Every structure is written in C-alpha cells, then in structure tokens.
Amino acid sequence: MTHAIEIKDLHKHFGDNEVLKGIDVTVEPGQVVCVIGPSGSGKSTLLRCVNLLEQPTRGQVRVQGVDVTDPDVDIDAVRRHIGMVFQQFNLFPHMTALQNVMIAQQRVLRRGKRAAEVVARENLDKVGVIDKCDAFPAQLSGGQQQRVAIARALAMNPDLMLFDEPTSALDPELVGDVLAVMRKLAEEGMTMLVVTHEMGFAREVADRVVFMDGGVIVEDGPPAQVIGDPRHERTRSFLSRVLHPED
Amino acid sequence: MTAEPGKARLSPRKKQRISRGVQYALLVAIVVGVVLYADWPSLAQNFTKLDVAEKALPELFTIALRNTMIYAVGGFVLSFVFGLLLALMRLSTVGPYRWISTIYIEIFRGLPALLIFLMITFLPLALPGFEVPGGTFGQGILGLGLIGSAYQAEVFRAGLQAVPKGQTEAARSLGMSAFRAQLTVVIPQAIRIVIPPTTNQFVSLLKDSSLVFFLGVSGQYVELAKFGNDLASQYANATPILVAGVTYLIVTIPLGYLASRLEHRKGTRR
Numbered sequence: 001m002t003h004a005i006e007i008k009d010l011h012k013h014f015g016d017n018e019v020l021k022g023i024d025v026t027v028e029p030g031q032v033v034c035v036i037g038p039s040g041s042g043k044s045t046l047l048r049c050v051n052l053l054e055q056p057t058r059g060q061v062r063v064q065g066v067d068v069t070d071p072d073v074d075i076d077a078v079r080r081h082i083g084m085v086f087q088q089f090n091l092f093p094h095m096t097a098l099q100n101v102m103i104a105q106q107r108v109l110r111r112g113k114r115a116a117e118v119v120a121r122e123n124l125d126k127v128g129v130i131d132k133c134d135a136f137p138a139q140l141s142g143g144q145q146q147r148v149a150i151a152r153a154l155a156m157n158p159d160l161m162l163f164d165e166p167t168s169a170l171d172p173e174l175v176g177d178v179l180a181v182m183r184k185l186a187e188e189g190m191t192m193l194v195v196t197h198e199m200g201f202a203r204e205v206a207d208r209v210v211f212m213d214g215g216v217i218v219e220d221g222p223p224a225q226v227i228g229d230p231r232h233e234r235t236r237s238f239l240s241r242v243l244h245p246e247d
Numbered sequence: 248m249t250a251e252p253g254k255a256r257l258s259p260r261k262k263q264r265i266s267r268g269v270q271y272a273l274l275v276a277i278v279v280g281v282v283l284y285a286d287w288p289s290l291a292q293n294f295t296k297l298d299v300a301e302k303a304l305p306e307l308f309t310i311a312l313r314n315t316m317i318y319a320v321g322g323f324v325l326s327f328v329f330g331l332l333l334a335l336m337r338l339s340t341v342g343p344y345r346w347i348s349t350i351y352i353e354i355f356r357g358l359p360a361l362l363i364f365l366m367i368t369f370l371p372l373a374l375p376g377f378e379v380p381g382g383t384f385g386q387g388i389l390g391l392g393l394i395g396s397a398y399q400a401e402v403f404r405a406g407l408q409a410v411p412k413g414q415t416e417a418a419r420s421l422g423m424s425a426f427r428a429q430l431t432v433v434i435p436q437a438i439r440i441v442i443p444p445t446t447n448q449f450v451s452l453l454k455d456s457s458l459v460f461f462l463g464v465s466g467q468y469v470e471l472a473k474f475g476n477d478l479a480s481q482y483a484n485a486t487p488i489l490v491a492g493v494t495y496l497i498v499t500i501p502l503g504y505l506a507s508r509l510e511h512r513k514g515t516r517r
Contacts, residue, residue, distance in 0.1 A: 051420055053416055076419075079420055079421070079422045080421075080422035082420070086413060088411075090411075090416065090417035091417075092417070092418075092436075094435050094439060103431060104421035104423060107427055107431055108422040108423055109422075149417075153421070156422065
C-alpha cells in the first residue's frame with residue numbers, strides 16, 4: 001500500500017539558515033498526524049514542503065507515491081489532491097464565501113457553475129457557515145473565515161489535508177468551532193497532517209504526534225506517549241511550558 | 248531683570264496670538280496691493296469678454312472637449328493595458344522581461360512629455376512609409392499611451408505587490424497554475440487597490456493631452472488648449488483660453504474628488 005505522505009531525509013535551507021535538518025515522516029491513509037514544537041522549529045516549513053509551497057533543498061517528498069520534487073511532475077495536478085488550510089485563512093477578499101468555495105472547482109476542475117455551487121453549498125453546510133454564503137470575508141469572524149477556508153479546500157475532494165496552525169490567529173472563543181470541524185473530518189477518515197499548538201486536540205484526535213525542535217524530529221509516536229509520557233527532556237520541557245505557562 | 252517662574256514676559260499663547268495677527272495684517276496688505284495695482288477694466292476686457300466667450304460655443308464642447316476626451320481616454324486605455332503588461336514583466340522571474348520593462352519605464356518617465364510628442368511628429372522621417380494608424384488621433388493617443396503606460400506600470404506594480412503573498416499561495420495550493428492564480432486572484436485585487444491612483448493618472452493624461460498642440464493639429468482634430476489658443480489669436484483676446492481652462496477644471500476637479508472618495512472607501516471589503 002502506498003503511503004499518503006512519505007518524507008525522507010528532508011532538508012531545507014533559507015540562505016545560510018538551515019530550517020529542516022533531515023526529516024523522516026510517513027503518514028498512512030486515514031491517519032491524523034499532529035506536528036507540535038516551539039516556534040521556529042520548522043513545523044510550518046515541513047508542511048509547506050509537502051505541497052511544494054517551499055522547494056526542498058534536499059531529500060524526498062512523496063505524496064501518494066508521487067515524488068513532488070521531481071521536475072517532471074505536474075505540481076498543479078498533485079496539489080489538486082492536497083487541501084491546505086492556512087493560519088491567516090487567505091480567503092479571496094474580492095469574492096463572497098460561496099464564490100471562494102466555487103472558484104477553484106470551476107477554474108481547476110472545470111466543473112460547471114451549477115455543479116460547483118451544489119458542492120460549495122454542501123461543504124459550507126458541513127462546516128456550519130451555510131448562512132454566510134453571500135458574505136464577503138471581511139464581514140465574517142475569524143472562525144467563520146477559517147471554516148469557509150476548510151470548505152474551500154474540501155470542495156476539491158482532496159485525498160489529504162494540510163493544516164498550518166489553523167487556530168493560531170483566532171480569538172480564543174472561536175477556536176472550538178474550527179477544531180470541531182477538524183474533529184469531524186478526522187472521524188470521517190480524512191488523512192490529515194496538522195501543525196498545531198492545541199494539545200487537547202492532538203491528544204484526543206491524532207493517531208500520532210510528532211515533536212519537532214531545531215529542525216529535527218525529536219519524538220514521533222502515539223499521543224499517549226509523546227504528550228502523555230515523553231521520553232526526551234526537550235519534549236518534556238516544551239510540554240510543561242505549553243501546558244503550564246504560569247509555572 | 249529676572250522673570251518670576253511661571254510668569255514669562257510673554258506666554259506662548261500670547262506669542263501665538265501676536266504672530267497670527269501679524270500674518271493676517273500681511274495678507275490683507277498683499278490683497279489690497281493687488282487690488283489697487285491691477286488694471287481691472289483691462290483684465291476684464293482681455294480675459295472675461297462675454298461676446299468672445301460666446302463665440303466658443305458650441306464647438307467648445309462638440310469639438311474641443313470631445314477631442315480632448317478622445318485623446319485622453321484613448322491614451323488611458325493604451326496605458327492601462329500596456330502598463331499592466333509592463334508591471335507583470337517587471338515582477339517576472341524571467342530576467343530579460345524585467346530588464347526590458349525597467350528600461351522602458353525609466354526612459355519614458357525620465358523624458359519630458361513634450362519631447363516625446365515632438366519625436367512622434369518625426370516618426371515618418373525616421374521610418375519612411377510608416378504611418379501611425381488613426382492619423383492625428385492615432386498619433387496623439389500613441390504619445391499619451393507611451394508616456395502613460397510607464398507611469399501606470401509603476402502604479403500597477405505597487406498594486407500587485409500590495410496583494411499579500413498568502414493569496415497566491417492559497418490559489419496555487421488549490422491547484423491553479425501561476426498564470427491562473429494571477430488572473431483570477433491577484434490581478435482583480437490589484438486593480439481594486441490601484442483605482443484611486445489610476446484616476447489621478449487619467450487626470451494627468453487629460454492635462455497632457457494639451458501637448459497634442461505640438462503635433463500641428465487643426466480643424467476637426469483640435470483639443471481644448473489648441474482650440475482656446477486659436478480663438479484667442481483670432482480675436483486678439485485671452486478670454487477663450489480662460490474658457491478652455493474652466494472647461495478642463497469642470498472635468499478634472501470632480502475626478503480629483505472621485506479619486507479621494509475612492510481612496511477613503513478602500514478597505515471596506517477587506
């Protein structure tokens with residue numbers, strides 16, 4: 001069986017700055033893998049290498065068996081199967097929520113307007129913002145915007161989803177709505193790679209948790225182990241700072 | 248003599264009042280001087296002679312303003328299209344595109360508009376057999392378009408750069424090609440951003456259309472400045488020039504207000 005994502009010896013430099021120093025991760029179909037770690041540890045860069053928003057310096061990234069770093073690969077075709085959700089939502093501000101969810105279906109998948117609208121409404125309903133179809137992003141709360149962004153990605157029928165700190169830009173009271181949607185997706189069997197600071201979500205939803213620090217993976221295992229009973233000192237000190245910030 | 252603390256000889260407020268009084272007095276003196284010095288009857292005779300002004304009608308609107316608008320709108324359309332192309336080239340990852348666009352922009356922003364119009368009149372000499380399509384209108388529009396596109400390119404470049412990078416990333420991660428992402432996501436937002444400065448660009452082209460004067464136009468092709476000047480020569484009276492000036496203002500001032508209105512409205516949908 002092909003892995004959903006298979007990353008081997010991934011390195012990424014920005015100039016002299018070595019952000020990823022040899023990463024190996026695999027994600028199986030249907031798995032939810034959460035990546036945690038201090039800021040600047042390379043979590044987001046790792047995620048962005050999967051759909052080639054960042055070009056890896058060295059190493060291999062395979063998505064459903066396809067090596068995305070191969071220059072002969074049609075990266076647009078690969079990306080169609082990978083949904084991505086950003087920290088800053090990145091909704092298109094000149095389009096309504098409905099248009100945001102329709103546009104790539106029409107322009108990329110060549111779906112007709114009717115068909116695209118049906119799929120868009122289904123997905124907006126699924127994430128709980130069907131009543132905001134005609135609103136522009138600026139008229140929506142952060143939580144609503146992020147849910148529209150999730151619907152936009154889902155409307156492309158992706159085989160896997162990447163989440164780049166999806167709740168970090170949200171007011172605390174809006175985080176729950178977005179996590180609930182992600183939880184539902186996980187229960188439906190979506191393959192998900194999630195960079196997050198939400199330890200509760202990671203512990204309850206993830207099949208595996210990956211702890212990164214300084215561009216390397218320090219620990220990789222089930223949440224009960226990595227979060228519940230970490231083996232490495234670095235993991236322990238990170239978790240204690242996150243879970244008990246006042247101590 | 249030492250002033251007591253808190254009791255300066257002149258408090259700052261008092262100083263300000265005196266200084267302001269002096270300024271008013273000076274202004275009044277200047278206005279009175281101008282009023283007394285100016286030869287009002289002669290001014291009225293030369294600049295506001297109604298019977299001469301009447302001679303300008305209806306051609307002032309049916310020919311002169313109409314032609315000014317043709318030159319300005321034509322030049323604007325050309326500079327809009329060509330300017331967008333130049334801006335995309337300037338931001339391209341392809342080196343030669345960047346160089347060509349940069350050289351073009353530097354040259355046409357650095358040269359006086361008048362010089363470019365003079366060069367256009369010599370084009371047939373330089374390229375025997377070549378003729379700008381559209382005759383005089385074509386020449387005027389070409390001149391304004393060449394100049395306008397260099398400025399408009401910089402306006403577009405700023406607009407394209409103002410669209411956050413995350414927009415392109417979102418579009419690309421949905422599977423759009425680089426070209427499709429520009430067309431569907433980036434350019435529409437950039438155009439919204441540049442509407443106010445673009446309105447100002449149009450006003451500036453409208454005024455520069457007066458340089459068509461130097462193409463040696465006549466008859467059907469005259470625009471406002473030339474029209475005013477011709478009538479002024481004919482009647483040996485400056486009134487038609489004032490009339491032409493007022494006609495420019497009737498168009499440019501509302502456009503200026505429109506631009507600043509649009510500028511304030513910007514951001515309501517973001």
